[in-house]
Amino acid sequence: xxxxxxxxxxxxxxxxxxxxxxxxxxxxxxxxxxxxxxxxxxxxxxxxxxxxxxxxxxxxxxxxxxxxxxxxxxxxxxxxxxxxxxxxxxxxxxxxxxxxxxxxxxxxxxxxxxxxxxxxxxxxxxxxxxxxxxxxxxxxxxxxxxxxxxxxxxxxxxxxxxxxxxxxxxxxxxxxxxxxxxxxxxxxxxxxxxxxxxxxxxxxxxxxxxxxxxxxxxxxxxxxxxxxxxxxxxxxxxxxxxxxxxxxxxxxxxxxxxxxxxxxxxxxxxxxxxxxxxxxxxxxxxxxxxxxxxxxxxxxxxxxxxxxxxxxxxxxxxxxxxxxxxxxxxxxxxxxxxxxxxxxxxxxxxxxxxxxxxxxxxxxxxxxxxxxxxxxxxxxxxxxxxxxxx
Ligand SMILES: Cc1cc2nc3c(=O)[nH]c(=O)nc-3n(C[C@H](O)[C@H](O)[C@H](O)COP(=O)(O)OP(=O)(O)OC[C@H]3O[C@@H](n4cnc5c(N)ncnc54)[C@H](O)[C@@H]3O)c2cc1C
Numbered sequence: 001x002x003x004x005x006x007x008x009x010x011x012x013x014x015x016x017x018x019x020x021x022x023x024x025x026x027x028x029x030x031x032x033x034x035x036x037x038x039x040x041x042x043x044x045x046x047x048x049x050x051x052x053x054x055x056x057x058x059x060x061x062x063x064x065x066x067x068x069x070x071x072x073x074x075x076x077x078x079x080x081x082x083x084x085x086x087x088x089x090x091x092x093x094x095x096x097x098x099x100x101x102x103x104x105x106x107x108x109x110x111x112x113x114x115x116x117x118x119x120x121x122x123x124x125x126x127x128x129x130x131x132x133x134x135x136x137x138x139x140x141x142x143x144x145x146x147x148x149x150x151x152x153x154x155x156x157x158x159x160x161x162x163x164x165x166x167x168x169x170x171x172x173x174x175x176x177x178x179x180x181x182x183x184x185x186x187x188x189x190x191x192x193x194x195x196x197x198x199x200x201x202x203x204x205x206x207x208x209x210x211x212x213x214x215x216x217x218x219x220x221x222x223x224x225x226x227x228x229x230x231x232x233x234x235x236x237x238x239x240x241x242x243x244x245x246x247x248x249x250x251x252x253x254x255x256x257x258x259x260x261x262x263x264x265x266x267x268x269x270x271x272x273x274x275x276x277x278x279x280x281x282x283x284x285x286x287x288x289x290x291x292x293x294x295x296x297x298x299x300x301x302x303x304x305x306x307x308x309x310x311x312x313x314x315x316x317x318x319x320x321x322x323x324x325x326x327x328x329x330x331x332x333x334x335x336x337x338x339x340x341x342x343x344x345x346x347x348x349x350x351x352x353x354x355x356x357x358x359x360x361x362x363x364x365x366x367x368x369x370x371x372x373x374x375x376x377x378x379x380x381x382x383x384x385x386x387x388x389x390x
Pocket of ligand 1: 012013014015016017018035036037038039040041042043044045046047048049050051052053173174175176203204205206207208210211224225226227228284285325326327328329350351352353354355356357358359360
């Protein structure tokens with residue numbers, strides 16, 4: 001690397017959020033450099049499911065962001081060279097108990113009032129969409145707008161398109177310090193040398209807290225581990241993305257959907273299943289605060305498998321070919337942190353997407369591009385300000 005580089009904007013992190021931010025910035029003609037400590041998609045974005053799920057979002061700004069994001073996917077599909085395997089397949093959320101179904105109905109009503117098309121299905125209606133569902137499942141909610149995407153290809157595709165539009169991507173390049181003088185970002189010091197820049201976007205996922213320390217700001221992000229099983233490839237078995245109501249409980253900390261079982265609560269277990277374009281089924285997942293440990297554990301793997309079979313008994317006949325774990329960048333309320341930092345001009349935050357970063361990547365990239373280049377955004381991002389935690 002040359003002794004001193006420069007760029008109009010430096011994006012720290014080559015995950016889906018950094019790649020989407022770079023993509024939208026480049027579309028506006030900005031000069032962009034992505035600085036990635038490891039490799040593109042080496043963080044959470046390469047170790048997750050691909051749900052673009054709307055019915056799992058919290059009412060308010062979170063759901064609005066998800067809806068806007070969902071609407072951006074078709075144009076991204078058009079514009080990327082890479083096939084991101086986007087599939088508007090609809091999403092089912094299964095109820096194990098009559099109480100859960102009642103709560104899902106109440107939730108569907110609220111989501112509908114907010115403009116999202118969600119219906120509840122009786123067991124016989126559910127069977128039409130999911131024929132071999134367990135007989136104990138009491139019904140489901142269904143959202144036709146829910147979709148799926150290949151998260152790895154989405155990240156690589158966005159980064160590649162940004163590069164085609166002029167972005168520089170520095171891999172194996174760790175940000176070690178950010179120089180601020182007279183309350184303005186001036187320089188990013190990396191393991192490969194220094195980069196002059198007056199605008200820096202922190203999209204460093206679970207590394208964001210460390211980046212914040214460099215400008216003496218606390219960005220409260222903790223790694224939340226999620227474990228997933230991957231089965232052998234099969235002809236189409238699932239036409240929709242599928243989850244259990246407890247997934248909503250552990251994801252959004254909603255008491256009415258929390259699992260009753262103590263072990264499941266401890267693991268933050270919530271059932272999810274999706275069949276990828278290549279035929280493999282991804283089965284999830286857990287939510288554990290285990291520091292930066294991204295190893296899988298036998299307890300969690302067993303619990304995920306047992307839980308999945310209770311919803312879809314035929315899963316027991318599939319061979320599991322591998323398991324993996326990823327670390328979600330999680331803020332104290334599980335919502336993204338977006339915006340500027342008081343007293344440090346030119347520093348922008350786009351992190352904390354927890355279990356929603358794939359879904360929210362397009363809108364996050366668009367909003368960050370607007371904020372960096374125009375100083376204002378087309379959607380109100382105040383609810384996602386860093387200062388909501390103070
Ligand atoms: C098991 C699991 C299932 C999930 N399922 C879904 C889902 O179905 N739908 C959905 O929407 N979301 C899902 N998510 C969440 C999603 O994966 C994340 O929200 C998203 O990937 C976060 O993207 P990111 O770019 O912020 O972080 P990351 O992908 O982690 O990228 C951050 C990057 O920053 C780099 N970095 C860190 N520090 C530095 C530094 N000092 N210098 C340079 N680079 C640095 C890292 O190497 C990393 O590559 C899931 C997550 C997990 C773990």
